[in-house]
Amino acid sequence: MHKWRHSLLAKQKAFPQHQYFEMSELKQDLRGLTESLVRRHTDFNSLQQYLDGYSVAGDALMAMQIPATILTARDDPVIPVGAFEQLRLPPNVELDIAEYGGHCGFIRGRNMTSFTDDYIAARFNALADGAPGR
Structure with missing residues (x-):
């Protein structure tokens, strides 16, 4: 089992009052799980919209004026x-x-x-x- 799956299981165990994921979602690869979590816990309509929302690829940071x-x-x-x-x-x-x-x-x-x-x-x-x- 991948380390990130263990981490999510530990988080769920530590905070049983919250449902972070369905157990079946842990069977997905990291991208599939991320998409499930984005849809469940954010206002983004898709994984791509979520990823685009914090992308710093290309020239995205060129206009940054602060150190x-x-x-x-x-x-x-x-x-x-x-x-x-x-x-x-x-x-x-x-x-x-x-x-x-x-x-x-x-x-x-x-x-x-x-x-x-x-x-x-x-x-x-x-x-x-x-x-x-x-």
Whole structure:
């Protein structure tokens, strides 16, 4: 069974008062399950509409005028790192690719804390000091 299925089962067990999915939906592939969850839990009419709603592909970020950092991981099992490497970004948007981090994981130890807390704090501190984020 895929890790994401275990994660969903654990979430359902932790919050039995909510119905996040039907057990039969877990038999689908990730795309099929995502479509089921989008239809069940969002106002989007289709999976494609949902995906288009947060896509940053192509020139979508070129008009961005504020400084930003995109943090992703080379070992992300959901979004291949090549998709990030192909982004067209304005000079004020930094792409930071960590070797490890999975899909939003960025776990730094057995205590399951994320290194993103310190990462974000360092970025804000650098901005407050007038220095680049690194």
